[in-house]
Amino acid sequence: MIKSIFSTLAALMLVTAACCPALAQDKKNGVAVATAAFTKAEMSRADVEALIAARKRGDRLNLANKNLNGLDLSQLDFEGAEFHGAQLNHTNFVGARMGAAFLDDVIALEADFTGADLSEARLAGAKLMGAKMDHANLSRAYLGGDFSGASLVGANLSDVRDAHDKVNHTVMRSADLRGANLFHADFSRVDLQSAKLNDADLRRANFSLANATGADFRGALAGATLDGTNLASAQISAEVRNFAPLAEVSRADIQSMIDSRDVDETINLRNRRLNGLDLSGLDLTGVDFTGAILNHANLADAKLNRASLNQAWALEADFTGADLSGASLAGTQLIRAKMDHANLSEARLAVDLTGASLVAANFSRANFLKATAAGADFRGARMTGAMLEGLDLDSARISAGAEKDFAGARNLDRALRE
Secondary structure (H helix, E strand, C coil): CHHHHHHHHHHHHHHHHCHHHHCCEEEEEEEEEEEEHHHHEEEHHHHHHHHHCCCCCCCCEEECCECCCEECCCCCCCCCCCCCCECCCCCCCCCCEEECEECCCCCCCCCCCCCEEEECCEECCCCCCCEEEECEEECCCCCCCCCCHHHHHHHCCCEECCCCCCCCCCCCCCCCCCCCCCCCCCCCCCECCCCEEECCCCCCHHHHHHHCCCCCCCCCCCCCCCCCEEECCCCCHHHHHCCCCCCCCCCCHHHHHHEEEEEEECCEECCCCCCCCCCCCCCCCCCEEEEEEECECCCCEEEEECCCCCCCCCCCCCCCECCCCCCCEEEEEECCEECCCCCCCEEEEEEECCCCCCCCCCCCCEEEEECCCCCCCCCCCCHHHHHHCCCEEECCCCCCCCHHHHHHCCCCCHHHHH
16 A cells, blocks of 8 residues: 555656656755746746836835746846845846845845845845846845855945844855955854955954855955954965054154053054054053054063953064953954963953964963964963863864863864874
8 A cells, every 4th residue: 555655656756747847856056946947937027117117106016936037137126126035047137226125035046236236135045146246236235145156346245234043144155255345344154265355345344253264355354353253274465464564653652652641541552553563572551452453563572461452453463471461352363473471361362363372371360252273372371260161272282281271162172282
């Protein structure tokens, strides 16, 4: 009996596939779609134009769940239109007006949105793999879709927001964002693996906890927030690490500030460019370096106790022997910094220490709120009383036999013992 049922079902499946090829499954870019739904359109451009012309003022054009594959819909007015769940594969939207349109859960593989206005549009769950969106306007759009392999060269993504829900989050693996405008964009937790962001405007953009493994940031990054961002193997050129050829102030200027400050006065160096400055040995106690650029600066033996280096960039800076006790380093970029014998006791650390040298540094009673340390060298470091729950030691180097000193740190089993 059971065998007969299965035989009947198998026969029905064969007949269905033969008679109804629209139901045969194809797979492209990881999306399983019915063949007809992926290739055919149930309307023409003239049909769509008629719907637009008949739309009353204030009405929303409803194209939800429609198959519009391959149509030329360029230059049309889809302002506020409802496309939820529509099939838009290979569809031409060049120059279309799609501001505040609803494109949640659309499938638009290799569709062409070149120069289209998608400002304030919703794209949660949208499948836009391989789409062409060069010079499109997505400002203030609500993302959450898959843009893997998409081209967004010169696109405007200023003030975009990610979905940040349990179902949808933005994926831009291998996407091309060269020259794009990401001013004040929320790219936190976005998957940017192997993406190209050369010469993009990332001022005030938030990449916190994003995965940018292998991404190319050459000519970009200035002013971005990268708290906890995974930059493993990312390409960051010397030009980017310096951000500017010259510092805004000199050592003499800062020494003058120190000499003239009143008791308990805080020296304000927030957001200042201090690239490559020799600040070694200076008394910078309590100085506010929030958001400052300190790449390649020399702070060896400087007194930085209780200083604020929140959101500061200090790539390849030299803090050898510096006193950073009680300092605050939230969102600080210390990639490849040299901090041998530095005193970071009681410091608050939410930092990127990728490739940093921390040989014999003092972390007694320090609080590792969140720290990435791939390739960092902790050999001989003092960890007495440190709170290590937020420290990720994956691929970091520690002294052989020092495992107990790092108890509580994440991925301790993946640290290299030397």
